[in-house]
Amino acid sequence: xxxxxxxxxxxxxxxxxxIFGYPGGAVIDIYDELYRTPEIKHILVRHEQGAxxxxxxxxRSTGKVGVCLVTSGxxxxxxxxxxxxxxxxxIPVVIFTGQVPTKLIGNDAFQEVDITGITRPCTKHNFxxxxxxxxPKILRAAFHIARTGRPGxxxxxxxxxxxxxxxxxxxxxxxRLRSYQPVYDPHPRxxxxxxxxxxxxxxxxxxxxxxxxxxxxxxxxxxLAERLHLPVTMTLMGLGGFPGTHPQSLGMLGMxxxxxxxxxxxxxxxxxxxxxxxxxxxxxxVDAFAPMxxxxxxxxxxxxxxxxxxVDVPIVGDCKRSLERxxxxxxxVARPEKIWREQFKDWWEQIEIWKKxxxxxxxxxxxxxxxxxxxxxxxxxxxxxxxxGQIVISTEVGxxxxxxxxxxxxxxxxxxxxxxGLGTMGxxxxxxxxxxxxxxxxxxxxxxxxxxxxxxxxxxxxAMEQGLPIKVIILNNxxxxxxxxxxxxxxxxxxxxxxxxxxxxxxxxxxxxxxxxLRATRPEEVEPVLKQALESDRLTLVDIxxxxxxxxxxxxxxxxxxxxxxxx
Amino acid sequence: xxERKHTLSVLVENTPGALARIxxxxxxxxxxxxxxxxxxxxxxxxxxxTLVTSGDDLIIEQIIKQLRRLIDVYKVVxxxxxxxxxxxxxxxxxxxxxxxxxxEVLRMCDIFRCKVVDVSPRTYTIEVTGPQSKLQAVIELxxxxxxxxxxxxxxxxxxxxxxxx
Numbered sequence: 001x002x003x004x005x006x007x008x009x010x011x012x013x014x015x016x017x018x019i020f021g022y023p024g025g026a027v028i029d030i031y032d033e034l035y036r037t038p039e040i041k042h043i044l045v046r047h048e049q050g051a052x053x054x055x056x057x058x059x060r061s062t063g064k065v066g067v068c069l070v071t072s073g074x075x076x077x078x079x080x081x082x083x084x085x086x087x088x089x090x091i092p093v094v095i096f097t098g099q100v101p102t103k104l105i106g107n108d109a110f111q112e113v114d115i116t117g118i119t120r121p122c123t124k125h126n127f128x129x130x131x132x133x134x135x136p137k138i139l140r141a142a143f144h145i146a147r148t149g150r151p152g153x154x155x156x157x158x159x160x161x162x163x164x165x166x167x168x169x170x171x172x173x174x175x176r177l178r179s180y181q182p183v184y185d186p187h188p189r190x191x192x193x194x195x196x197x198x199x200x201x202x203x204x205x206x207x208x209x210x211x212x213x214x215x216x217x218x219x220x221x222x223x224l225a226e227r228l229h230l231p232v233t234m235t236l237m238g239l240g241g242f243p244g245t246h247p248q249s250l251g252m253l254g255m256x257x258x259x260x261x262x263x264x265x266x267x268x269x270x271x272x273x274x275x276x277x278x279x280x281x282x283x284x285x286v287d288a289f290a291p292m293x294x295x296x297x298x299x300x301x302x303x304x305x306x307x308x309x310x311v312d313v314p315i316v317g318d319c320k321r322s323l324e325r326x327x328x329x330x331x332x333v334a335r336p337e338k339i340w341r342e343q344f345k346d347w348w349e350q351i352e353i354w355k356k357x358x359x360x361x362x363x364x365x366x367x368x369x370x371x372x373x374x375x376x377x378x379x380x381x382x383x384x385x386x387x388x389g390q391i392v393i394s395t396e397v398g399x400x401x402x403x404x405x406x407x408x409x410x411x412x413x414x415x416x417x418x419x420x421g422l423g424t425m426g427x428x429x430x431x432x433x434x435x436x437x438x439x440x441x442x443x444x445x446x447x448x449x450x451x452x453x454x455x456x457x458x459x460x461x462x463a464m465e466q467g468l469p470i471k472v473i474i475l476n477n478x479x480x481x482x483x484x485x486x487x488x489x490x491x492x493x494x495x496x497x498x499x500x501x502x503x504x505x506x507x508x509x510x511x512x513x514x515x516x517x518l519r520a521t522r523p524e525e526v527e528p529v530l531k532q533a534l535e536s537d538r539l540t541l542v543d544i545x546x547x548x549x550x551x552x553x554x555x556x557x558x559x560x561x562x563x564x565x566x567x568x
Numbered sequence: 569x570x571e572r573k574h575t576l577s578v579l580v581e582n583t584p585g586a587l588a589r590i591x592x593x594x595x596x597x598x599x600x601x602x603x604x605x606x607x608x609x610x611x612x613x614x615x616x617x618t619l620v621t622s623g624d625d626l627i628i629e630q631i632i633k634q635l636r637r638l639i640d641v642y643k644v645v646x647x648x649x650x651x652x653x654x655x656x657x658x659x660x661x662x663x664x665x666x667x668x669x670x671x672e673v674l675r676m677c678d679i680f681r682c683k684v685v686d687v688s689p690r691t692y693t694i695e696v697t698g699p700q701s702k703l704q705a706v707i708e709l710x711x712x713x714x715x716x717x718x719x720x721x722x723x724x725x726x727x728x729x730x731x732x733x
Contacts, residue, residue: 179642180639302633
C-alpha cells in the first residue's frame with residue numbers, strides 16, 4: 001500500500017467518520033485517497049483555523065477524537081491557534097499536516113515550515129513521520145495518546161514522499177509505549193484519607209472542573225454531592241458536569257462567578273476539587289484563595305496538582321474511577337444521611353444567606369436589550385433540550401461567553417463548548433460546525449459577540465455547504481465588550497481600540513451566504529426573533545443589538561482575592 | 569522557601585526532538601537549566617540526560633512532574649533527594665604558561681591530579697575531572713596565572729550503591 005492508503009486505512013480502523021480539512025500540494029495524495037473513500041466524510045472548511053476548531057468542537061461534543069487534515073506551511077501554521085485551544089482545554093484531536101519531501105526538509109522549500117517545532121509546546125505530543133513503514137505504528141500511537149490519560153491534541157507531520165512511498169500495512173492490536181503510562185486508578189489510601197476529611201469538615205465545597213466531563217464522571221459527582229449533601233461549584237470548563245438547576249449547585253466560581261460560589265469557597269474548610277486545575281481566573285490572588293480550606297485534589301495529570309495551590313490530599317487518577325472508589329468507601333462506612341445533613345446544616349444556612357443577598361441579577365428596562373435577558377429567553381425556549389442534553393451551546397470569548405456561563409443553565413455534560421484556557425475569539429462558530437457534524441439531531445447554537453464572530457465568519461460558507469442548521473446569536477454591542485469593560489473599570493474609560501467604526505450588516509451578510517438573517521433591536525423583539533430562529537431549519541444568524549455598555553458582574557479584578565468582587 | 573540545586577537524572581527515548589522537548593519545557597515554563605549533559609545509554613534506544621537545575625521545593629516538584637509528563641520521557645530521578653551520590657564534571661582549561669609560570673602550572677596539575685593534554689610554547693591545556701568543588705578550586709587557582717579558554721562538560725551524577733552486605 002502507499003503511505004496515503006495506509007493513512008486512510010488507519011483512519012477507518014480508528015473509527016473516524018468525519019475529517020475537517022483543507023487541501024494543498026503536500027497532502028494531495030491523501031486527498032486522492034479520500035476521493036475513493038466515501039465512508040469518511042470530509043468537511044471542506046474556508047480557513048484551516050476553522051478546521052482545527054471544528055475538529056475540537058466535534059471532540060468536545062461527542063467525546064470522540066476530532067480529526068483535522070491540512071497542507072504544509074501556511075496550512076499547518078493556520079491550525080496552531082486551534083491546536084493551542086485544544087491543548088489548554090485537554091481536548092483529544094489529531095491534526096495531520098502535509099510536509100515537504102524528507103529530502104527537502106530543512107531547505108526552506110516552498111511551503112515548508114517546522115510545524116513539529118512550532119507546535120511542540122502546544123501539543124500533547126507530535127510526530128514527524130520519516131518512513132512509510134512507520135505510519136501504522138505512529139498513527140495508532142497518535143490516536144492512543146490523544147484520547148488517553150489527560151487528553152490533548154497530537155500532530156502528525158507527513159512528508160509527501162512518505163505518503164507516496166510503499167509499505168506493508170499492519171495494524172498493531174494494542175499500543176504499548178513504555179514512556180507513556182497514565183495512571184487511572186487512584187491510590188486507595190489517599191481516597192480513604194479524603195473520606196476522613198469529608199467526615200470531619202464542616203464547610204465543604206465540591207469544585208467541578210472540565211476533567212469531570214472528559215472522564216464522564218458527572219453521575220458520580222451528582223451521587224456524591226447528594227449522598228453527602230455537599231454544595232457544588234463549577235469552573236467554566238466544568239459547567240454541565242453537575243446540573244446547573246440542581247438545588248445544590250452554586251453555579252460558576254472565579255472572576256465572573258456567582259457571589260455565593262466565591263463566598264462559599266473563600267470561607268470553606270474543605271475543597272474537593274475534581275478535574276480542575278486552579279487556573280488564575282478561578283483562584284484570583286492565590287495567597288488569599290480559600291485561606292482556611294484543606295484541599296483534596298483529584299486529577300489525572302500530576303502536574304495540575306500542587307501547581308498553583310497547596311494540596312493536602314493529592315489523588316492522581318481518572319476522575320470517574322476516583323469518585324467511584326470514594327463512593328465505595330462511603331457506602332461501606334454507611335454513615336446515615338441524616339448525620340451528613342446535620343453536619344453541614346449551619347453551612348447551608350450561611351450559603352442560603354449569601355444566595356439571597358446577591359443572586360445573579362440584571363434589570364431589563366428601557367429600550368435597550370440586556371444581553372442577560374437574551375440568554376434567559378434562549379434558556380426558557382430551549383429548557384427541555386437543555387435538561388435532556390439535546391442541545392449544544394458554543395460560545396465565542398468575552399462578555400458573550402460569561403453571560404452565557406452565568407445565565408444559561410447547563411444540566412448535562414458536553415452541552416457547553418467554550419474556549420476556557422486559551423480564550424480563543426473565533427472559536428465558537430467553527431466549533432459549532434464540528435458539534436453539529438457530530439450531533440446531527442441536536443440543536444446547536446453559537447452565542448457570539450460582534451467582534452468574535454468576525455474572526456471566523458468565513459465558515460458560514462462551510463455550514464451552508466453542509467446544510468447545517470446552526471443558530472448563531474450575536475450579542476451585538478458594537479464594542480469589543482470585555483476589553484471595553486476593563487477600560488471602563490480600570491483605565492478611566494479610555495476606550496482605546498475597542499469601538500468598531502464599521503460593522504457589517506449581519507442580516508445582509510447572512511443572506512449573502514444564503515443563510516437566514518434576523519435582527520432584534522428592541523426588547524419585545526427578542527422572543528419572537530429567537531423563536532423564529534429556533535424554528536428555522538437553516539443556518540440562521542440573529543443580530544441582537546444589546547445595551548452597548550452593559551458589563552459582566554460580579555467581577556473579581558485580575559490578581560485580587562475572590563472575595564473582592566465588584567457587584568452590580 | 570529556599571532555592572536549592574538539584575541534579576536530575578532523566579532517561580528519554582532516543583528520538584529526534586526529545587531533547588528539544590525538554591529544553592523547550594524549561595524555557596517555556598521559566599525553569600532554569602544550570603547544566604545539561606546527554607549521551608546514549610547501554611540501551612541505544614534510550615538516552616541519559618543529567619540536568620542540574622535550581623528552585624524551591626514546589627518548583628522542583630513541578631519540574632519533575634512536567635518532565636514525566638513528556639511522552640518521550642521514560643524515567644526521572646531526583647538524584648539530590650535519593651541520598652548519597654557521586655558527581656563528576658570534566659573541564660579542559662587552556663592556561664597561559666610562560667617561562668616563569670610553566671613549572672607552577674605543572675605543580676598545580678600534580679596537586680589536583682590533572683592531566684596535561686596539549687602543550688604549546690606559551691600554553692598548557694589541562695584536563696581536570698572531579699566534583700564541581702574541585703573544578704572550581706582549580707579554576708580559581710589558575711585564574712591569576714591566566715586562563716585563555718575553558719570548556720566544561722556539565723555535571724554527570726550517579727547514585728551510590730548502599731554499603732554493607
